[in-house]
Amino acid sequence: DQQVKQNSPSLSVQEGRISILNCDYTNSMFDYFLWYKKYPAEGPTFLISISSIKDKNEDGRFTVFLNKSAKHLSLHIVPSQPGDSAVYFCAASRGGGSNYKLTFGKGTLLTVNP
Amino acid sequence: DAGVTQSPTHLIKTRGQQVTLRCSPKSGHDTVSWYQQALGQGPQFIFQYYEEEERQRGNFPDRFSGHQFPNYSSELNVNALLLGDSALYLCASSLWGTPLNTEAFFGQGTRLTVV
Numbered sequence: 001d002q003q004v005k006q007n008s009p010s011l012s013v014q015e016g017r018i019s020i021l022n023c024d025y026t027n028s029m030f031d032y033f034l035w036y037k038k039y040p041a042e043g044p045t046f047l048i049s050i051s052s053i054k055d056k057n058e059d060g061r062f063t064v065f066l067n068k069s070a071k072h073l074s075l076h077i078v079p080s081q082p083g084d085s086a087v088y089f090c091a092a093s094r095g096g097g098s099n100y101k102l103t104f105g106k107g108t109l110l111t112v113n114p
Numbered sequence: 115d116a117g118v119t120q121s122p123t124h125l126i127k128t129r130g131q132q133v134t135l136r137c138s139p140k141s142g143h144d145t146v147s148w149y150q151q152a153l154g155q156g157p158q159f160i161f162q163y164y165e166e167e168e169r170q171r172g173n174f175p176d177r178f179s180g181h182q183f184p185n186y187s188s189e190l191n192v193n194a195l196l197l198g199d200s201a202l203y204l205c206a207s208s209l210w211g212t213p214l215n216t217e218a219f220f221g222q223g224t225r226l227t228v229v
Binding site: 102 | 147
């Protein structure tokens with residue numbers, strides 16, 4: 001039973017346009033959400049997070065939106081750059097401290113074309 | 115400042131054998147978590163160590179065991195290897211009890227192939 005779902009295995013966008021990556025979750029106990037980016041042969045690197053008490057968090061070109069009633073979150077990248085090409089993982093936890101385990105989705109491969 | 119380091123980077127083992135993977139956390143971190151990422155899947159939580167004790171465990175059989183040393187480094191041991199254990203094993207380090215918005219730092223992983 002997958003509690004965090006990323007239903008799009010891949011996404012392709014043009015440089016300069018917006019990339020929107022989606023994530024759904026089923027466990028209503030999750031209250032902290034994170035996005036990680038992973039390049040081949042490297043470990044995941046943290047990108048941005050959001051607590052369930054917020055509906056939006058912004059950091060430069062990256063914005064995460066949370067819709068708790070729909071159990072849905074999305075990551076917007078504007079403008080997209082070729083260096084953003086990577087696998088993006090959505091993750092969730094119960095509690096936001098680092099001592100709580102992360103539950104990951106399967107990931108979405110983003111390709112940004114020059 | 116060294117980040118999270120894992121060794122070895124690649125490993126090939128035969129079914130039934132035992133394997134030990136190693137992780138050194140980022141400087142200043144005291145908590146280590148291990149994840150298994152099978153091909154085409156997201157990382158799955160195996161267990162977490164703090165103060166040399168297993169604090170949380172995911173849905174993995176007892177063949178998976180671990181250890182944390184006084185210097186906070188950690189080992190993941192897998193006994194009686196199965197073909198299905200082939201995966202990328204990721205170590206993540208963090209600081210226990212830190213407030214919200216503190217994120218785990220991942221190593222580059224160990225690619226285990228069981229033949």
